[in-house]
Amino acid sequence: MTETPHSREWYAHLARELGGYRHPWRRVLDGPDPELSFDALLMEHLSPTSRVLEAGCGHGPDAARFGSRCARWAAYDRSPELLALARQNAPHAEFAEWDGKSEVPLALRGPFDLIVSRRGPTGVIDHLPAVAAPGAHFLYVGPTLDVPQVPQRLGRIGWDILGEWRASVRAWAPTWEDWQLRCEFMGEVARSEDWDAGATSRGLPYREERSVVLAGPP
Structure with a gap:
């Protein structure tokens, strides 16, 4: 892709070419998907009476998967192309x-x-006091082991971090093309010397990392 990663044009390209906000590279994990803890916590906090707001919904996979389990699922995104798919x-x-x-x-x-x-x-955190019901929870999963703006923003609005989970699983990009796509998606530079030095018959190993935060008002 020639668009700047995470620009409006880049998201429109994903919607048009991949049918949504999807990882465009192939990967093989040596362990459980590190986002499973987010899924488990989300399920734990859903009930038939729950009212849910999703930030950055993309093409709506979570709304499709979990929305029928609660009373209301509302979501937003800044990309009209992804929202059309979500609907x-x-x-x-x-x-x-x-x-x-x-x-x-x-x-x-x-x-x-x-x-x-x-x-x-993470900007939705600034709006939590305006949208949250009494006793509400905020649940976030980030793409690295540490997303510093999450605790910083939560601290500014006075919400408490109730739990934190970090997971790191070895993964493999099977081809140089997959590695290039992965680096582009993550805003990193794919260097051929890294591939030449580290690739095996399985491809190039890297880490799939996630941080999960559960927070609530004091």
């Missing part, structure tokens, strides 16, 4: 276009019992 994939959910920076749109004002973000924007 097709999860017709039972509510979707709004928003960048998370301006005032909360009326359609997203809740209140919500659970606010979630799967590798999505």
Whole structure:
């Protein structure tokens, strides 16, 4: 892709070429997917009466998977191309276009019992006091072992971190092309000398890392 990673044009390209916000490279994991802890916590906090707000919903995979388990699933994204796919994939959910920076749109004002973000924007944390119901929880999973802006933002609004989980699993990019796609997606530089020095018959090993944070008001 020629677009700048994570630009509006880049997200539109993913929607058009991959049918959503998907990892474009092939990978093989040597252990459980490190996002499983996020899935387990999300399921634990869902009930038939739950009202959920999802930040950065992409093409709506979580809305499609979990939305029918709760009373309301509302979500937003800044990409109209991804939102169009989300509305097709999860017709039972509510979707709004928003960048998370301006005032909360009326359609997203809740209140919500659970606010979630799967590798999505952390800016939603600044709006938690405006959208959260009493006793609400915020659940986030990030793409590295440490996402410092999450505890920083939570501290600014006075919310407590109730739990933190970090997982790191060895993964393999089977081909140089897969490694290039992975680095491009992550905003990193793919260097051929790294591939030549580290690749085996399985490909190049790297780490799939995730940090999960569960937070709530004091």
